[in-house]
Amino acid sequence: SAVISQKPSRDICQRGTSLTIQCQVDSQVTMMFWYRQQPGQSLTLIATANQGSEATYESGFVIDKFPISRPNLTFSTLTVSNMSPEDSSIYLCSVEYSSGSNEQFFGPGTRLTVL
Amino acid sequence: GENVGLHLPTLSVQEGDNSIINCAYSNSASDYFIWYKQESGKGPQFIIDIRSNMDKRQGQRVTVLLNKTVKHLSLQIAATQPGDSAVYFCAGPTGRFGAGTRLTVKP
Numbered sequence: 001s002a003v004i005s006q007k008p009s010r011d012i013c014q015r016g017t018s019l020t021i022q023c024q025v026d027s028q029v030t031m032m033f034w035y036r037q038q039p040g041q042s043l044t045l046i047a048t049a050n051q052g053s054e055a056t057y058e059s060g061f062v063i064d065k066f067p068i069s070r071p072n073l074t075f076s077t078l079t080v081s082n083m084s085p086e087d088s089s090i091y092l093c094s095v096e097y098s099s100g101s102n103e104q105f106f107g108p109g110t111r112l113t114v115l
Numbered sequence: 116g117e118n119v120g121l122h123l124p125t126l127s128v129q130e131g132d133n134s135i136i137n138c139a140y141s142n143s144a145s146d147y148f149i150w151y152k153q154e155s156g157k158g159p160q161f162i163i164d165i166r167s168n169m170d171k172r173q174g175q176r177v178t179v180l181l182n183k184t185v186k187h188l189s190l191q192i193a194a195t196q197p198g199d200s201a202v203y204f205c206a207g208p209t210g211r212f213g214a215g216t217r218l219t220v221k222p
Contacts, residue, residue: 042204
């Protein structure tokens, strides 16, 4: 299994600012994903972070609002841009190995509060 | 893609009893499902998975049943323990999660 860390673990931000969340994995992985989870709710897939190319976004999420980088096979960032209180949520990264299983391993999450 | 949802948002059981958590899906082409457990303040953790060519799969104290006819799967936890208290999600192969069921185990 993977050991996944996220930075920051939590943050309180002002409306209109941007926050970049980092996800670091202890080994090379094929797939990396970013999710959003609002309190008491399920996880919503934001995008798949592709190494060396643009991320693949799910319906309702756009690159201008959630730019994603993945410079190598162990690291990715998600930026939440021009934040509003509606962006307050937990943001989780997850990884998947190319072992034939779709099992995902999740990071601990970043709790974001936008004032 | 598939739409995965759960029947019950909460489930409360006595310690030692068996728990059954249900999940429905809409896309009959979905060929793989995973159950995750999420404890408070943590990311989801893999419990067990099942492929569509199977009806049943067993793990340690957990069993997943898949009924493709009615597009339904369930997670059964035997001899539920306080440490099983968490939110349980089913998910399809494209990373889409169901609504979640909060399991509370009463001592």
